[in-house]
Amino acid sequence: MTDTVDRLGNWGRWGPDDERGTLNLITDETCARALAEARTGRCVSLAKPIEPASMMGGPFAPPGPPSPPVQQAMLYTGTPPMGLAEVLVVTPHNPGLTHLDALVHIPVDGHVYPGRPLAEAVTPTGVRHGSTTAFADGVLTRGVLLDLAPGDRLPPAYPVTGADLDAAEQRSGHRLEPGDALVVRGGWNFSRDPANPMPGMTVDAVAWMRQRDISVYAGDIGDAHPSVDPQVPLPLHMIGLARLGMPLIDGAEVEELAEVCAELGRYAFLLSIAPPRLRGATGVPVNPQAIF
Numbered sequence: 001m002t003d004t005v006d007r008l009g010n011w012g013r014w015g016p017d018d019e020r021g022t023l024n025l026i027t028d029e030t031c032a033r034a035l036a037e038a039r040t041g042r043c044v045s046l047a048k049p050i051e052p053a054s055m056m057g058g059p060f061a062p063p064g065p066p067s068p069p070v071q072q073a074m075l076y077t078g079t080p081p082m083g084l085a086e087v088l089v090v091t092p093h094n095p096g097l098t099h100l101d102a103l104v105h106i107p108v109d110g111h112v113y114p115g116r117p118l119a120e121a122v123t124p125t126g127v128r129h130g131s132t133t134a135f136a137d138g139v140l141t142r143g144v145l146l147d148l149a150p151g152d153r154l155p156p157a158y159p160v161t162g163a164d165l166d167a168a169e170q171r172s173g174h175r176l177e178p179g180d181a182l183v184v185r186g187g188w189n190f191s192r193d194p195a196n197p198m199p200g201m202t203v204d205a206v207a208w209m210r211q212r213d214i215s216v217y218a219g220d221i222g223d224a225h226p227s228v229d230p231q232v233p234l235p236l237h238m239i240g241l242a243r244l245g246m247p248l249i250d251g252a253e254v255e256e257l258a259e260v261c262a263e264l265g266r267y268a269f270l271l272s273i274a275p276p277r278l279r280g281a282t283g284v285p286v287n288p289q290a291i292f
Helices: 003-007 021-025 026-036 162-172 203-212 234-243 255-264
Strands: 043-045 070-077 082-089 099-101 139-147 180-183 216-219 246-251 268-273 283-285 287-289
Touching: 026 203, 026 268, 043 255, 099 255, 139 162, 139 216, 139 255, 162 203, 180 255, 234 246
Parallel strands: 139 180, 180 216, 216 246
Antiparallel strands: 043 287, 070 082, 099 246, 099 283, 139 268, 268 287
8 A cells, every 4th residue: 555545544543442433523513413404304215225136946045146135035934824034145245235334344455444453353253343333323424415427427437536526515515524424426326347437436535535534435436447546446445444444335326315405405414324233244234314
């Protein structure tokens, strides 16, 4: 990692044993600011709808490529059935599933946030440091949508910079404050098409997030194309998650949110993130709620 990348980090900022990262920036004042945005009770989900794929052959049948984010095998109880149930096999980091990355998800140079050796943080028996355990109480903060391409979408492989975020922030009429969640719209659905690569965040954009002390990132776009900076091919994950300790909501669905923001003429809202209280995992499905 370069010196520039190292200077962006938060390792040691909240102590050597910290597992919350930038969630520490969400103070009582931040929450009060967030609650003030909930004026009408109108609610918009930022999660993609999921249709579970049937697991033919039983609940432990291996997934076939490409693996669906959720697989379902039906179970029956009683004869005739007195109740219905199923086994769900969830792949948390599947790009087709809106999920919250834990800080341990991406190691850098053999370490995870905030500098713990990977072998110490993750053992054969599970994750011991930086897991989804830190999300057990949920997250409540102010969210601000920055629409990078109103009414359109960003060009393929577009490298988003801090200047792009500045311009979108000015259009929104809201300045992001320490502890706020940044929600980004690029106008894209996930794609692995090499002829039509997705746009994404550069190191410069992540540095902007560090300067503003963003607590959580959510968006329909993620990392810049690896060709932008081969030394840091995953800026959001290698710096934002691993160095800053900033949890990432991957695969957010933001089209309806953008429509509601434009309709109401305001781009700030109460953001509620309440994942399952699943301990010791590297990521967890989540249904973030924007409340106006």
